[in-house]
Amino acid sequence: MNKIRFGIVGVGNMGSIHADYLFNNQIERAELTAICDLKPERLQWAKEKFSDKVKLFSDAEEMFNSRLVDAVIIATPHYEHPRLAIKAAENGLNVLTEKPAGVYTKQVREMNAKLQKSGKIFGIMYNQRTNPLYRKLKDIISSGELGEIKRTNWIITDWYRSQSYYDSGEWRATWAGEGGGVLLNQDPHQLDLWQWTCGMPKRVRAFMSFGKYKNIEVEDDVTAYVEYENGATGLFVTTTGEAPGTNRFEVSGDRGKIVIEDGKLTFWRLRQSEREFNREYKGGFGAPECWKCEVPIDGEAEQHKGITKNFVKAILDGTELLAPGIDGIKGLTISNAMHLSAWANDWVELPINEELYYELLKEKIKNSTYKKNNESRKLDINGTF
Incomplete structure (x- = not known):
């Protein structure tokens, strides 16, 4: 393998940025070969922008199974990051996920364990680490x-x-x-x-x-x-x-x-x-x-492109990841702890009580206006539709 074929899941605000720089060959030894999005209007946008040079999918697992990609960038709503990362790795793909790693640490801990077991390269788009x-x-x-x-x-x-x-x-x-x-x-x-x-x-x-x-x-x-x-x-x-x-x-x-x-x-x-x-x-x-x-500062922040370049080098050359995907649970642990503390009006020790956080979050989801406005759609255990 001398070039990484990328698929992108979700071409909203961030996914479209990743698609653009990959399609325009701004990442050495990488190319954009597939895009997946649930929204027909986003697939139409991709068709008009990339012509027939990029294969379009409305189902992520279909793209994962297509043998058209070696790695995926996940740029969907937050709850979906762990589920899609696990599915991609199960299909033998390297995974680069947008931040945050997920919404709650119980979900992300499972993702980390499965991605590490898969042996695939797993990164997270912490682009500020390039600053x-x-x-x-x-x-x-x-x-x-x-x-x-x-x-x-x-x-x-x-x-x-x-x-x-x-x-x-x-x-x-x-x-x-x-x-x-x-x-x-x-x-x-x-x-x-x-x-x-x-x-x-x-x-x-x-x-x-x-x-x-x-x-x-x-x-x-x-x-x-x-x-x-x-x-x-x-x-x-x-x-x-x-x-x-x-x-x-x-x-x-x-x-x-x-x-x-x-x-x-x-x-x-x-x-x-x-x-x-x-x-x-x-x-x-x-x-x-x-x-x-x-203090003099040398270099410039390569932002998202820098993380993607490093990710490609990790796959092809064995370069150490600047932002390993498993690190995503650390910042999320802090934010989950902040939520728990505010909800309980008390101190929270780390590591947090993940089960308690999950149960309290489910109550928030149950009463969420987004869920109530979409009652006809089933809410699964991960809090997504």
């Missing part, structure tokens, strides 16, 4: 130059969405259609980067509002406090109802502080660790000498 800002942050933290982490703080409120955005699809911002709000739709990248660079917390206390700013049933305003195993603390603040918003990620450690904001990484670097200074200094008022360093 050199966050790669540099991870490098500095991993190298020990920042010292032991004391505090993390991410304010990510530049996700403004209008009511017309939510009204553009009846599934949007519903428990049955999307499985959550800002945490499931907008924030999976930030939740992943948070744990990718700083590690997983051990417990979470979250406060959130549901339909606070718009006429929706899921969360649109979240403030969460977390604690880490080493005693460090963290704060995550997000919303879709604020304009203008802020995107500022701050990590404080024993040897200084790093801030990512406005496309820059700034390192306030201590010449001596704070703990050493505290032990040795006898002058009363005082603080360690600090240098403000504008």
